[in-house]
Amino acid sequence: MTSEKPDVLGDETGPERIYSMDPTRDKMLISEAKHATNAEQHMTLLEAIRLYPKAIGWSVLLSSTLIMEGYDLALLGNLYASPVFNQKFGTYSEEKGKWAVSAAWQSGLSNGARAGEILGLILAGWVSDRYGYKMTTIASLILMIMFIFVLFFAPNVQVLVVGEVLCGVPWGAFQSVTPAYASEVAPIVLRPYLTTFINMCWVIGQFFAAAVNKGSVDRSDEWAYRIPFGVQWVWPIPILAGLIFAPESPWWHIRHGNQEAARASLLRLTSRNDPTFNADETIAMIEHTNELEKRMKQGLTYRDCFRGIDLRRTEIVVGVWLVQTLGGQNIMGYFAYFLTQAGMEQSNSFSLSMGQYALGMIGTAGSWFLMSRVGRRTIHFSGLCCQLLILIIVGSLSFSSENGSVWAIGAMLIVFTFVYDFTVGPVTYSLISELSSTRLKAKTIVLARAAYNASNIFVNVITNYQLSSTAWNWGAKTAYFWAGTCLLSAVWVFFRLPEPKDRTYAELDLLFDRRVPAREFAKTKIDPFAQWSDDAVEEIPTNGNPNKELQ
Template sequence: METIEGKDVEISHREVLTTNHEPKTDQLIDEALGGNAIEHDLSTLEALRIYKRGVALVALITLTIIMRGYDASVAPTFFALPAFQNRFGHPVPGHGNQVAARWQSALGVSTTVGQVFGSFVATYPMEWYGRRKTLAVYLLLTSAVIPMQVFAPSIQVLTAGEYIGGFFLGAYQVLIPTYSSELLPIILRPYLAGLINTAYNAGGLLMAGISYSFSHWNSEWAYKIPFALQWVWPVIILPIVYLTPESPWWLVRNGKLEEARVALSKLGDENDPRINFDRTVAMMQKTDLFEQKVETGGSLLDCFKGPSRYRTEILIMIFFCQDFAVSPVSAAYFYEQLNIDVTKSFRLNIGGTSIGLFCAIAAAFFLRYFGRRSVYTSGIGVLCVIQMTVGFLQLPPSYNQNGNFATAQIVLLFIASAVYNLTIGPLCYSILTEVPSIRLRSKSVAISIATDAVCGIVTNFVTPYLINPGEANARGKVDFLWGGISFFSFWWCFFRLPETKHRTVEEIDYLFENRVPARRFKGYVIDEEQLRHNLEENHDSRA
């Protein structure tokens, strides 16, 4: 009850949230604590039932990642495609036509170079105009650049088209994890991470299957049709974007509290007794107020200041570790260098990708029972051992005469695909959306995705020179290099990777602001009274 001109007036939840004046701190905190409790109390089945519309919409817009995974696999997969080799390659004695290593490198890094710039540029319209409008515009731009890839008259034009396409595709890797994570409650985050990683694998599997189906074609359409099929995705996804509400977190940050509540009502069932969207919006307000206190701005430079510096370190390292933890090379082309014929190479590529897809789906259910830190660190350790073993199997002098060595390497690569997609593959996306603050989320995610791209540029540029028979011809021995890097990654994870499972955005903010050591995150008890005191101080200083 509040006293206004001598009268007792009851203030409703909605009035606290939608007033044009600053909310009363005590009322806001009480409402927010209720929203925080709701987030923790929801079971997985309850969340899926209440937010079934939101889950469906998120699953559909995540098809965008299939497009990203598909396009990223196009050019590297074509290096082993006879029609592509005949059109853009040159004769190599004993190995038929091969695309020159310099063009393999240029095409291999084209999407990732574009991704570096595209990921950063996308953060600005995301903050100015919202996640929803930005996604729609980028889908239209992607459609416009596909003809340059389909009808490229030379490898130079094709490479340019891949660079431009990569610029737009880089935005999706920032947009989709950021947007999707802001549409669903915390209990569904493991499934969201599994969904994103599954979409990447589905894109790769789709590309592998299509490439195999055209592997016997000699016509130029053997590679033109796979490029043209990229038009399918914008046609499917654009209507879904129209139906999907804007991010409630973005709306709250921009003072559109009632619109945020409406957005939540489009994602979940507001009539369910377990849910109170007014309290959910209050929780978002409270988190935003706290972040305004501890963060002075929202620029890229702010990601490297104060406690945000440690967050940024984590976001950089998770993709650094991931990119070097699996053999960063086109599987089909790598199999060819292990003396496997073209048809079998494509079949093996499909088999390995299928295993990855199955494990990516399983990971969504597997990861809900285990912590981020333990699973990610263990996954890196196992992959390091596999990489070193693949390298040692390449050393025997009788390697070329004994096919068992190549068979063992292929089996290990299949196991590595399974381990990767059960552990570090999906967990990267959980950590990617959990660690950043809301105010710096798009910028932080862009830095992480750019790191992923830079690592991809390095590996995609170097690898052709290492395994190409016309160059170093190192074949499986390249895994000594990647395994050595993974050994370093394992120790970084052990000392620096925190546990963020079952933590709300506000709780994670608190842990980083109070500089809690990584190995204490899991059992640390949040001091809500101290958080209340800090928020009240912040509110008083703004009055």
């Protein structure tokens, strides 16, 4: 034992003990936490699958709630290409000689859902902290079943907007709960797979939206749009039936001081046939991380997200999600409408949409292989650079007068979808889950997703005016605008996004506490247990020096 203990916590409140005033108990808990941390960091993928099969199943079930949101948001963009939908909810343009939903009402429909999601996010951040992820999701599913009736029976575009606002409330709850739950019920090696599966659910929903639209686009009655709306009832009931039996996150129980409930949840998430697994050690690791964050003065309110080191974490998580809207991905949701406005026949545009989303699912599955070998930061930055190049090509193709140019545009947008779902799309969910602190995870995700939805209101308005034949009518030249925002996003990612790959939550807490620059996260050595000796739990000086090596 050296006389000078490493300086790692970084506040200036004077010496304190990490857990209690009982050194013997603290020593045992820290020893167990360190053993569990080492075991988790050296766990292989196959070992994690064998040990956490139930956690995988419950996380997948909870994440599948977002299939509905991906379905509806893609559904609206595709319905704008449906003649029957336009005749029911749009107006007749003498100049164009056809029915169309105006850019203003398109914005109202898209932004109505976003406004509802912001409300749902804020409510879910409070409710999930108080009542847990499970009960929040169950209540949201019940609301979802009720609100779909408004969409299905909407007599006019005004009621349709109300329906989108109401449905947005449970969608917002799903957005905040699913990544938090997925990141807390599984070990390090499984987190990227379970969190990025959320993106897969989005793509699955988008694929079904394109398939249902293609199957109903040739209908000449009201069922051309009622069938697509009614399909949304397929998801909530079976998910609700299964979710009733799901365990709560053990991290949530620890934050509420209930170690026994946390242990019971952990046992329900793991296989009982593994003799090497010690539930008590894993609970000690969760307790250690929770207490470490409390020592760093991390509270549990929205205000705490903007204090101290959590201000930087909030900025990064918010920025990562804003990049999703500013990187040009919004065009994917308007794929069929985009191609229709560029001159393609409606049925062909829906067929290409299905191909687009099928390739998106392949891309998301491919990202799992990529993330096991490459850092999140590298994947995210490289993906943005590829998106930038594709957007420039799409914009340039708009100047061609050849008949095949519209097919070339469609092909490039399909490639764009693959690149997005191979890189930026899925890795975002891993980043926002890992870079927020465990005590403030739900609220940080709420703030980030609310900022994402608020930015989407702007993006949807701009996109609708850019593409609408009754407004700016830019067509494929729209891609140039989003190439500019994509470039700005890439610059921010390069300077601000850290690398969380293979880090425990305790390690990330200390890296942020010591204000390590984003580009140095991957190469900085850190040991969250280095400040304690082997034979005693000692008082820790907290006059941190952020420039000191963390080991």
